[in-house]
Amino acid sequence: MPAIAPPAVPPLPDGEAGDICPSCGSARLITGVDARISRLADREAPLWPPGRPPYRHQVPLSFFPGVGPKMRERLLREVGTEMDVLHRIGRDRIADAAGDRIAAAILDARAGLLALTAGSGGTYGRIGGREETGMDDRA
Numbered sequence: 001m002p003a004i005a006p007p008a009v010p011p012l013p014d015g016e017a018g019d020i021c022p023s024c025g026s027a028r029l030i031t032g033v034d035a036r037i038s039r040l041a042d043r044e045a046p047l048w049p050p051g052r053p054p055y056r057h058q059v060p061l062s063f064f065p066g067v068g069p070k071m072r073e074r075l076l077r078e079v080g081t082e083m084d085v086l087h088r089i090g091r092d093r094i095a096d097a098a099g100d101r102i103a104a105a106i107l108d109a110r111a112g113l114l115a116l117t118a119g120s121g122g123t124y125g126r127i128g129g130r131e132e133t134g135m136d137d138r139a
């Protein structure tokens with residue numbers, strides 16, 4: 001199977017002519033990743049080489065509500081590596097170290113069932129909200 005080389009496209013300059021900020025009218029609009037990808041795209045649909053594994057959403061442990069630095073350390077010490085915790089270890093072992101709610105959230109993340117709020121402008125996305133989960137991150 002031939003490798004598919006990325007197209008040789010020079011990066012788009014930010015603030016090119018015609019980009020006007022819809023909020024403040026500035027002519028120096030810094031475009032976001034999604035807009036830049038849309039401009040560069042030359043296909044209607046993604047082209048996946050045969051046999052290519054699917055993308056997996058992965059949420060870092062420290063992003064889970066209830067997983068502060070101390071809880072993360074406990075998980076790594078008592079359960080396994082971050083990849084083990086995120087992808088491989090059974091719910092019961094995670095719950096023994098971190099409690100049922102965190103274990104449930106990690107299992108939900110594996111299943112793609114977590115409620116995610118998109119980030120933008122240099123801000124990371126978030127998992128649900130603390131009010132929704134009833135958790136805090138002072139582990």
Ligand SMILES: [Zn+2]
Binds near residue numbers: 022
């Ligand atoms: Zn603006």
